[in-house]
Amino acid sequence: MSPKTLTEKILSRAAGKDVSPGDVIEAKVDIVAFHDLTGYHVIEVMEKAEMLKVFDKNKIVIAFDHLAPPPDVRSAEIQGYIRKFVRSQGIPNFYDINYGILHEVLIEQYANPGQVILAADSHTTTSGAVGAFAQGMGASDIAAAVITGKTWLVVPQPFKVILEGKPAKWITGKDVALKLLGDFKADYFNGMSIEVFVKDSLSFPMDYRATVSNMGIEMNADALMFIPDQETKRYIKEMRGYEPEIITPDNNAKYVDEYTIQLDKLEPLVAAPHSVDNVKVVNELEGTPVDQVYIGSCTNGRLSDFEIAAKIMKGKRVKSRCIAIPASYKMFKEALEKGYIQTLVDAGCIVTYGTCGPCLGGHFGIAGPGENIVSTSSRNFKGRMGSNDAKVYLSGPAVAAISAIEGKITDPRVI
Amino acid sequence: MIVEGSVIKFGDKIDTDIIIPARYLKYTDPQYLAQHAMEPLDPEFYKKASKGVIIVAGKVFGMGSSREQAAIALKAAGVKAIIAESFARIFYRNAINNGLPVITLPNATKEINEGVIVKINVETGEVFVGDKVLKGKGITGMALEILKAGGIMEYLKSIQRVN
Numbered sequence: 001m002s003p004k005t006l007t008e009k010i011l012s013r014a015a016g017k018d019v020s021p022g023d024v025i026e027a028k029v030d031i032v033a034f035h036d037l038t039g040y041h042v043i044e045v046m047e048k049a050e051m052l053k054v055f056d057k058n059k060i061v062i063a064f065d066h067l068a069p070p071p072d073v074r075s076a077e078i079q080g081y082i083r084k085f086v087r088s089q090g091i092p093n094f095y096d097i098n099y100g101i102l103h104e105v106l107i108e109q110y111a112n113p114g115q116v117i118l119a120a121d122s123h124t125t126t127s128g129a130v131g132a133f134a135q136g137m138g139a140s141d142i143a144a145a146v147i148t149g150k151t152w153l154v155v156p157q158p159f160k161v162i163l164e165g166k167p168a169k170w171i172t173g174k175d176v177a178l179k180l181l182g183d184f185k186a187d188y189f190n191g192m193s194i195e196v197f198v199k200d201s202l203s204f205p206m207d208y209r210a211t212v213s214n215m216g217i218e219m220n221a222d223a224l225m226f227i228p229d230q231e232t233k234r235y236i237k238e239m240r241g242y243e244p245e246i247i248t249p250d251n252n253a254k255y256v257d258e259y260t261i262q263l264d265k266l267e268p269l270v271a272a273p274h275s276v277d278n279v280k281v282v283n284e285l286e287g288t289p290v291d292q293v294y295i296g297s298c299t300n301g302r303l304s305d306f307e308i309a310a311k312i313m314k315g316k317r318v319k320s321r322c323i324a325i326p327a328s329y330k331m332f333k334e335a336l337e338k339g340y341i342q343t344l345v346d347a348g349c350i351v352t353y354g355t356c357g358p359c360l361g362g363h364f365g366i367a368g369p370g371e372n373i374v375s376t377s378s379r380n381f382k383g384r385m386g387s388n389d390a391k392v393y394l395s396g397p398a399v400a401a402i403s404a405i406e407g408k409i410t411d412p413r414v415i
Numbered sequence: 416m417i418v419e420g421s422v423i424k425f426g427d428k429i430d431t432d433i434i435i436p437a438r439y440l441k442y443t444d445p446q447y448l449a450q451h452a453m454e455p456l457d458p459e460f461y462k463k464a465s466k467g468v469i470i471v472a473g474k475v476f477g478m479g480s481s482r483e484q485a486a487i488a489l490k491a492a493g494v495k496a497i498i499a500e501s502f503a504r505i506f507y508r509n510a511i512n513n514g515l516p517v518i519t520l521p522n523a524t525k526e527i528n529e530g531v532i533v534k535i536n537v538e539t540g541e542v543f544v545g546d547k548v549l550k551g552k553g554i555t556g557m558a559l560e561i562l563k564a565g566g567i568m569e570y571l572k573s574i575q576r577v578n
Contacts, residue, residue, distance in 0.1 A: 024556055024557055037440055037441070038481065038482070041443055041483060041484075044443060045568055046568075048568070049568035049569075049571070049572060051568070051571070051572075067441075074441045074442075075441060078441060120481055121480075121481050122479060122480050122481040122505055124481075135504075136481040136505055137481060137505060137508060138481050138482070138483035138486070138505060138508060138509035138512060139483040140483060140509070140512040140513070140566055140567045140568060141508055141509075141512060141567060143567075143568060144567045144568060144571055147571070148571070152557050186428055186474075186475055186478060187427075187428075187474040187475040187478075187501055190475060190501055190503070190504070191504070217479075218478075220475050220478055220503055220504070222504060275428060360432075360437040360480075361432075361436065361437050361438060362437055362438070379430075379432070379479060381430045381432040381433065381479060382432065382433060382455050382456075383432055383433070383436050383455040384432045384437075388455045
C-alpha cells in the first residue's frame with residue numbers, strides 16, 4: 001500500500017476502502033453536531049422530509065451558543081423547538097445556554113484523533129486541533145448526516161505546514177493563522193486539507209492549535225488538522241482522563257506542497273477591514289483609535305487567551321469598551337479560579353460566558369456606525385459585527401488587551 | 416439543464432455575511448430572506464434580481480459561514496445560477512442542495528460583462544455569451560444527481576424508494 005497522509009488515512013477508514021485525493025466518497029461520520037441558530041434549520045429540513053429520526057443518539061452533540069442567552073422571543077422560540085427535539089430523540093449530549101460554544105464543547109469533551117466530525121457551522125474545523133477531520137456544512141447536508149450517519153465528500157489535496165521553534169513573546173495561534181492567511185490569501189487552500197506538523201510538540205499548546213484549526217475555514221481549506229502528538233495526548237488526558245489512540249501520517253506520505261513557519265520570528269499580526277487576508281504587522285496600524293474590544297469566541301476564548309489578557313490588564317483600566325467571554329463554563333471557571341476574571345473586571349471589562357453573541361453581530365456587543373473594533377474572533381467581513389460602516393480588526397489576545405488599555409491599536413511588544 | 420439570464424457582476428470574496436447578514440438567520444422563509452440578499456453591498460439587489468439574473472463573481476464566492484440561508488436568499492431573490500472563478504466549499508454544496516446551479520469558470524469576471532445575457536449548460540459547464548463559448552466546470556456525478564433531485568433530502572428519499 002502506498003504511504004498515506006493523515007487526511008487519506010482518516011477518510012480511508014471512514015469510506016471503508018483506500019481513497020486518494022480527488023475521489024468522491026461516501027464517508028461514515030463519528031460525530032454530527034449543531035447549535036441553536038443552525039439547529040432549528042436542520043430539524044426543519046428533517047421535518048419537511050418526514051425523516052425525523054437520528055441515526056445514533058449518542059453520536060449527536062448539540063450546544064446552544066449563538067442565541068445564548070436568548071436576546072429576543074424568536075431566539076427563545078428556536079431554542080424551545082430544539083429542546084423538544086432533544087427530548088423526543090433522547091439525545092444525551094445536549095448543552096443548554098449554561099455551558100458554552102459548540103466547537104469548544106467538541107474539543108473539550110468529544111473530538112478524538114482520526115475521527116470524522118461534521119457540524120452545521122463553518123468553524124467545525126476547530127476539532128482539527130486534536131487531529132480530527134472536521135468540516136462545517138449547511139443545514140440540509142447536516143440533516144442528511146443526522147439521519148444516515150454518512151456524508152459524501154471529495155477527498156481534498158493534502159498540504160503540509162511545519163511549525164518550528166518556540167513562539168516569540170506574545171505570539172499565539174492567532175498569529176500563525178493570520179500568517180497563513182496573509183501569505184496564501186483566502187482562496188489558496190480551496191479543495192485542500194492542511195496538515196500541521198509541530199516540531200517541538202509541547203511548544204505549541206492545544207489552545208493555540210484550536211485557534212489555527214478554527215481559522216482553517218477562513219483559508220477556505222476543507223480541513224485543518226494538527227498531527228496528533230504528545231500535546232494531543234496531554235490535552236485529552238487532562239480534559240477527559242483518558243489517553244487517546246494516536247493516528248499519524250506515514251513518513252513518506254505525499255503532499256501537494258509544504259510551508260514552514262518559524263515561530264520565534266513571528267510578529268504580532270492583525271487582519272485589517274474587511275478581509276481576513278488583509279494581514280499587517282501590528283505596528284503598521286498603531287494608533288488607530290479603538291471604540292470596542294472583544295476577547296472571546298470559538299477562535300480565542302480559551303484559558304491562555306485570558307491569561308494573556310490578564311497579564312496585560314493587571315492594575316490598569318481600559319480606555320475602550322471591552323467585552324470578554326470565555327468560550328465555555330470550564331474556561332470561565334478556570335479563569336475565575338486563576339484570578340483572570342477578577343483582573344479583567346477590575347480593569348473595567350464586561351465579562352460573561354458561553355455566547356457567540358458579538359462575533360456574528362448577534363447580541364451582547366453590536367458595533368455601531370463608524371466604530372472601530374479590535375476582536376479576537378475569526379471574521380472581519382463588512383457588517384459582521386453589526387453596522388456595515390463599522391471596521392473590525394482581527395488580532396490575538398495580546399494586541400486586543402493592550403489596545404483596550406491604550407484606546408488605540410498598540411503593539412504589545414512595548415510592554 | 417439550460418439556464419439563461421442577464422448578468423449582475425460582483426468581485427472577489429463575496430462572503431456569506433454580505434449575502435445574508437446574521438441578523439436575518441432566525442428565519443428560513445425564502446421570500447423574507449430574498450429581501451435582504453446582498454444587503455450590505457446593495458440594498459436594492461432583490462429588486463434588480465427579481466427579473467431573473469445570473470451572478471458572475473470572482474474568487475471564493477460564498478466564503479465564510481455555513482448558513483444555508485445564503486443560497487436560499489439568492490435563489491428566492493431571482494438568481495437563476497452563479498458563475499464564479501471559484502466557490503467556497505460549503506456554499507457550493509448549499510447551492511446544489513437548494514437547486515441553485517453553480518458553475519466554476521476561471522477569468523469569469525474578465526470574460527463576462529455586467530448586463531449581458533448569458534446561457535449556461537449546467538452539466539457541461541459551457542457558458543454562451545454572444546458568439547463566445549466559455550468552458551467552465553459544470554456539475555457532474557453525485558452533485559448533479561442531488562441538484563436534479565431538488566436537494567440532498569429529496570435525493571435521500573428517492574434512494575430509499577429504490578432500495
